Amino acid sequence: MASEATTLIVDGPGGPRNLRISSPSRVLWPELGLTKLDLAGYLVAVSPAFLAANGDRPVSLQRFSGGIDGEQFFSKNPPKGTPDFVRSVPVTYPSGRSHPQLVLDEPAGVVWAAQMNTVVFHPWASRAGNTDNPDQLRIDLDPQPGTGFPETVPVALELRSILAEAGLTAFIKTSGNRGLHVFAPIEPTHEFLDVRHAVIAAARELERRMPDTVTTAWWKEERGGKMFVDYNQANRDRTMAGAYSPRPLPHAPVSCPLEWDELATADPAAFTIATVPDRVAERGDPWESMHSSPGTIDTLLGWWNRDLDAGLGELVFPPDYPKMPGEPPRVQPSRARKTS
Template identity: 30%
Template sequence: MKIENHEIEISNRDKVFFPKESYTKGDLIDYYEQIAETMLPHLKDRPVTMLRFPNGIDDKQFYQKDAPDYFPNWIPRKKIKKQDGGSTAYVICNSKACLVYLANQACITPHIWLSKQDKPDFPDRMIFDLDPADEDFSRVKTAARNLRKLLKEELGLPVYLMTTGSRGLHLVVPLKPEKNFDEVREFAQQLAKYLEEQHPGELTTAIRKEKRGKKLFLDVARNAFGQTTVVPYGVRPKNGAPVATPLDWEELDKPDLHSQSYTIKNIFRRLGSKTDPWKDIEKNAVSIDPAIKKFKSLTD
């Protein structure tokens, strides 16, 4: 394939990656080529960890942080120091050609940092992962509304919503990159703990699964240096090839909505009738200092 003046040698287009539906590696490559324009703003300048499945979703998988030596020179890398010494050369995927190249490397899901390459220690996202204990998605919706009430109505923060393509929902607050990961995570932990206290029968922040029971896990652990999250419009390695999909908040009222509502086969019909609900997320980034003050007065 020739994309943006780069020749990409495509291999094994017919290899089946999603056996239940017989979706192939070629289907994955075509999806990422087609979604690139919508997806790239969410990938731009963020270190990428590749989740690779050389023989499809029913076979071996591995996470790859370092860009291999054989990756072509036109794929940008960013060396980031590890906290325990050494460094990792992460792929920075800012082009359609790079996205297609990664798909050809059997990267089904690109996972991204919550910070950008120029300020890796300072996140510009605060993320809450709503992880249900069972298949009852109505409980995830209720938790999302309760969390939005706290974040937006009580603390004045902008909040964006996304199906994960897996089990739950992500709520994301766009931030100005002023605080380091420890500061942002500590605030997220305080908010999660507060919500747990407000809804003790429904929510938990317990790290150990056996302590959660049937409660929904309010996970803020991704708010840490080097941690990653699925990129918006990323494909998940599950039957049906579901896609992590940004939502408008009113879509939460749809009775048939669930975390895998959108797939590589129906996402373009959706985008043909509405724009990306996250297209302005960068423009709405805020400082969290006012929210921290409001939260203090709320809990004093």
């Protein structure tokens, strides 16, 4: 029986490449009937903006063996058969181990990832040439049960003001679900732990200004209906869906960069792999100028030290991290009370 595979001709800096797409009619988003070939076509269409946001960074690939409802796994190291135009760089993980991690540099590499059944792309906050020092400060605004995107908007606007006070220019994108991601370009002069502390300082300031709305509580039982500022996304080897990355939800949404003046009326469900190519072609990329004037985290680190002096210390790290200096007990509060 003849193979169903097809070939896409993908332009790039080295000229066109022929990319084989096996099973192009495999349905990834069943409700919409969107296929693997549709995904590859989307990634080609937005590849300049996609690579500006996600290229030249270590990236983890969230791959699905079938459709988005099937089994999934993450690829970090180059899998067998990785083409020579997809490079890798050594990165150090929280355990102290070092391994090569994939880096995407051209549209053909992104299409190859789609051929490998990648749906979600998770780039690091640091560049391939300096993996230990992030050049982006990232803050994930995570709505809790009973809240959604509309409740996230005023929080994001206040956070923008706080970052501006700290000398940083904020950029915004939808998460592809209910939340928002706020990024700020920074000079890559501090390692991940420092950037984490800068994020915590900004989050605590946001919590002080919106105490009935915002929380930095790691444990879900302590959050109630408040918006969680997920400071742990700033850690080494912690990533979120990249700009223009599809998400594995039934309506095929995309984590879409926005202009700030769009935010109040934006509908995150409207940004999908079917609609975002036309949006980018017509409006351009809101993040195009992101790294033209990076700031520093010096002011935020000053706030961190101020809070340390006031008795506010380190916060809980993710469960797979080694015990970190100054970290409070990594145990759910209700369980700790029962134990005591």
